[in-house]
Structures are given as C-alpha cells and as structure tokens.
Amino acid sequence: MKSSVKINQLSDEELVSEIVKTNDSALFAVLYDRYAPIVFNKCLGFAKHKAEAEDLTHDIFIKLYVKIRSFKGTAKFSTWLYSFTYNFCVNYVQRDAYKNKEQVNEEAVEKRAAVTDEVSDEDFFQLKAERLQKVLSIIDPKDKMVLLMKYQDDFSIKDISQSLELGESAVKMRIKRAKEKVMELYKTI
Numbered sequence: 001m002k003s004s005v006k007i008n009q010l011s012d013e014e015l016v017s018e019i020v021k022t023n024d025s026a027l028f029a030v031l032y033d034r035y036a037p038i039v040f041n042k043c044l045g046f047a048k049h050k051a052e053a054e055d056l057t058h059d060i061f062i063k064l065y066v067k068i069r070s071f072k073g074t075a076k077f078s079t080w081l082y083s084f085t086y087n088f089c090v091n092y093v094q095r096d097a098y099k100n101k102e103q104v105n106e107e108a109v110e111k112r113a114a115v116t117d118e119v120s121d122e123d124f125f126q127l128k129a130e131r132l133q134k135v136l137s138i139i140d141p142k143d144k145m146v147l148l149m150k151y152q153d154d155f156s157i158k159d160i161s162q163s164l165e166l167g168e169s170a171v172k173m174r175i176k177r178a179k180e181k182v183m184e185l186y187k188t189i
Contacts, residue, residue, distance in 0.1 A: 007027065007030055008030065010030075012031070012034070012076070012077035012078060013073055013076075013077050015027060015030060015031055016031070016068060016071055016073075016077055019031065019068055020068060020069050020071075025065075028065055028068075032061055035078075035081060036057060036061070039057050039060055039061070039081070039085050040053055040054065040057045042082065042085045042086065042089065042148075042153075043056040043057050043060070043085070043089060045089075045136075045144075045148050045152065046089040046090075046092065046093050046141070046144070048137075056088070056089060056092060059088070059092075060084070060085055060088050063084075063088065064081070064084060067084075075162050075163075079159060079162055079163055080163075082149070082153070082155075082163055083163035083164065086145045086148075086149065086163070089141070089145070090141040090142055090144075090145050093141040093144075094141050119176075119179040119180055119182075119183045131186055131189050132182070132186065134189055135182050135185045135186050135189060136182070138185065139178070139181055139182060139185065140181075142174075143174070143177070143178035143181055143182075144178075146160065146164075146171070146174045146175055146178055147175065147178050147179070147182070149163065150175055157171050157172060157175075160175075
C-alpha cells in the first residue's frame, strides 16, 4: 500500500482507479474526506434541516462506495459526483414528496409561466431570500436541481449538460422554464 503522503497526492481519478482495483476502504476514506463537506453543502439545499443533510450525505457515500465502478472517467470525478449527489437528492425529495402527498399543480404553474416574459437573471436575483427559499422547497426537484447547479454552484451550461447528460439547448430551456416557474410561484407567496 502507498504511503499516506502519496495517497493524498493522487488525483481524484487516480484515487478512484485505485479504489476500484483494490476495493480498499482506507482509500475510499481519503475520497470521503475530500468530498464530504461539499456533498453535505449540496444536500443542505435539498434537506429541511442539518441532521437530514447529514443523513443524506452518509447515504450518498454508502451508495457511492457500491457504485464507484460506474465512474467511466469521461468527465472529471467532481462533476460526476455532483451529478450523482444531485440525482440522489432529487430522488430523495421526490420520494419524500410522494409520501407526504405535497404535490404542486405543475400544469397550472407551467401554463402561467408560459405566458410570462423571459425572466432575466437580474430579476431572478432580486427575489427576497426567505420567499425564494419557500418557493424552492415546493418546486419540482428537477427544476430546483438545475437552478442550484447554475446559480449556487456556478456551473456553466456545458458543465450542467455533461452532468445531466443533456444537450446544451435542453439545459438552457430547463433553466428558463425553472426560472419562470419560480417567478410565478414567488408572486403567489
């Protein structure tokens, strides 16, 4: 086994390759230490409270340990992990919403959003934080995911496109529609 200094100097991709080869949990612990705070912060965007975000982070790393072999190296590991995290959180929120039967009438929101003008980033950023937080808690998790990737994590359209395995024009359309839905719901709260 390599010394801890050399292990810490491995790139993410090299570290993942070693984990896949050896199935060494100590190597996975290094990966965990690198990314747990980042994953936790992403989970906070989807969780109702800190303890729930901690549970989500734990669950993500358990699933990651099992699924790490599916990393193909076609994108940076960090990009792949963000996508993995977002998808896990979106699925969690959707399951939670289904259990609690707190569904928003998306069709009505989409119809109203379709008649609004395009929302500029400046208008979007002017929303008051508390009301925006409430709106983000009730919009579709997939819409929330794309907005968080764009505006919280400052992903480029290309990065989002790679993470979600969508074309860039599809990403732009999702962002546009999600912003319109947020603005429409924001007006009603």
